[in-house]
Amino acid sequence: MATKEFKKAARIILVGAPGVGKGTQAERLMKRYPQLSAVSSGDLLREGVRSKTPLGREAETFIRSGNLVPDEMILKLILNELKSKRWVSSQSSVTDPSPAEPSKSPSASFILDGFPRTAMQASRLDSLIPINLVVSLITPVNIILSRIASRWVHAPSGRVYNTDFNAPKAAGKDDITGEPLTKRTDDDEETWRLRLRKFDETSQPLLEHYDRKGVLWTVKGHSSDEITPQLFQELESRFG
Numbered sequence: 001m002a003t004k005e006f007k008k009a010a011r012i013i014l015v016g017a018p019g020v021g022k023g024t025q026a027e028r029l030m031k032r033y034p035q036l037s038a039v040s041s042g043d044l045l046r047e048g049v050r051s052k053t054p055l056g057r058e059a060e061t062f063i064r065s066g067n068l069v070p071d072e073m074i075l076k077l078i079l080n081e082l083k084s085k086r087w088v089s090s091q092s093s094v095t096d097p098s099p100a101e102p103s104k105s106p107s108a109s110f111i112l113d114g115f116p117r118t119a120m121q122a123s124r125l126d127s128l129i130p131i132n133l134v135v136s137l138i139t140p141v142n143i144i145l146s147r148i149a150s151r152w153v154h155a156p157s158g159r160v161y162n163t164d165f166n167a168p169k170a171a172g173k174d175d176i177t178g179e180p181l182t183k184r185t186d187d188d189e190e191t192w193r194l195r196l197r198k199f200d201e202t203s204q205p206l207l208e209h210y211d212r213k214g215v216l217w218t219v220k221g222h223s224s225d226e227i228t229p230q231l232f233q234e235l236e237s238r239f240g
């Protein structure tokens with residue numbers, strides 16, 4: 001696939017139901033636009049759980065049960081990540097955001113996958129750094145459900161596979177490291193349904209928040225392959 005360059009900074013958020021393909025699209029976007037890097041709030045939390053950090057221990061019960069972790073917990077984690085990537089000033093804190101004028105350089109482009117998830121998280125992010133494109137990904141729920149049982153992950157890197165759609169080169173092994181693939185603890189059908197309910201409860205106010213700011217764009221498709229070309233075209237017209 002040919003790579004492309006942005007002419008201005010893209011600060012993108014991916015919003016969508018659990019399993020809609022946020023991680024899949026983020027990976028494809030990074031391949032197409034090497035200037036982009038992505039942060040997945042779910043991957044950050046799962047890394048904390050794996051390495052048993054205090055925050056990871058606290059988050060584990062919420063994740064395993066399919067509930068959202070408390071806003072303050074995720075805000076702290078994301079703020080640290082944004083600072084370490086130098087996307088926000090190191091002076092910023094959750095209570096005193098000290099926003100600086102965001103860099104216009106295309107190299108300051110990023111994708112946030114799974115954060116913000118609530119209108120409250122979105123307002124707090126606004127005071128740290130303004131987002132200029134919110135992508136709402138929509139795929140019918142019955143199609144998404146069929147993917148969940150086939151998902152396998154390489155936990156240390158967050159790489160995602162699917163035995164039907166994106167199978168690893170060797171069964172049960174990560175393509176890059178050869179390490180074993182595992183299931184996510186929240187990927188059984190019952191927990192997925194609860195995650196979906198949480199998404200339904202929180203996404204409307206979140207999307208309305210961004211719609212009011214004029215940065216919301218919606219894309220629909222039955223598969224990631226149907227969505228990707230539309231996404232590429234939209235980014236090209238906004239930032240290319």
Ligand code: G5P
Binds near residue numbers: 043
């Ligand atoms: P996460 O980690 O953000 P979810 O539930 O929002 O989790 P998830 O499950 O990671 O989202 P995704 O990234 O949208 O889904 O989807 P994906 O992994 O790319 O694709 C799903 C599967 O389908 C994969 O196997 C993929 O290969 C396959 N696939 C993709 N496209 C297709 C296709 O076209 N066809 C087929 N057949 N297959 C396809 O959040 C997890 C938990 O962390 C906490 C919460 O507890 C949450 O439940 N959390 C937060 N809590 C509060 N605030 C926040 N901001 C939080 N962020 C995370």
Ligand code: MG
Binds near residue numbers: 022023040042
């Ligand atoms: Mg994901």
